[in-house]
Amino acid sequence: MNDFSPLRSRRGLLAKPHRHVDALQIDETDVPLGASINNLLRWVRDRIGRNATQGVDWRSGIDGLRPYTQRLWHEHPRASKRRFLEHARAWWDGASVPDGSGSRSTHHPGA
Structure with missing residues (x-):
């Protein structure tokens, strides 16, 4: 018998495993420190989009x-x-996602 049941969020989204990748080197001068939350999120989305076009x-x-x-x-x-x-x-x-210890570890999903 298989007791596996996929974990779902309170809104019904399936948990996504975090695959290992190397962190991008981001210089502090490139980070929009002091920007509004909206501008910060726009910067993150734009940066991720630019990186994605390069296969990152x-x-x-x-x-x-x-x-x-x-x-x-x-x-x-x-x-x-x-x-x-x-x-x-x-x-x-x-x-x-579950981390094996009975608790859930969280991984940032993209902004």
């Missing part, structure tokens, strides 16, 4: 931002964070 996986771009994510997050007011989370939650939930 979107995960590399997200992993390349990790050194800056705390600073980027803390720069934004609570209302902006709340709006961002309302829109990103379904994708975030769909990108979290």
Whole structure:
């Protein structure tokens, strides 16, 4: 008997496994520090799109931002964070997968 049941988010999205990729090297001067949340998301989408045309996986771009994510997050007011989370939650939930310990590890899905 197979007890496997795919994990789904509260909105019905299937969990997506995170494949290993090397982080893109992103210079701090290229990151739009201080930009509004909308401009930041536009920058991330544009950067991932440009990289994709060169065959670079979107995960590399997200992993390349990790050194800056705390600073980027803390720069934004609570209302902006709340709006961002309302829109990103379904994708975030769909990108979290079991890590084998009984908890769920989350991986950034693309912005």
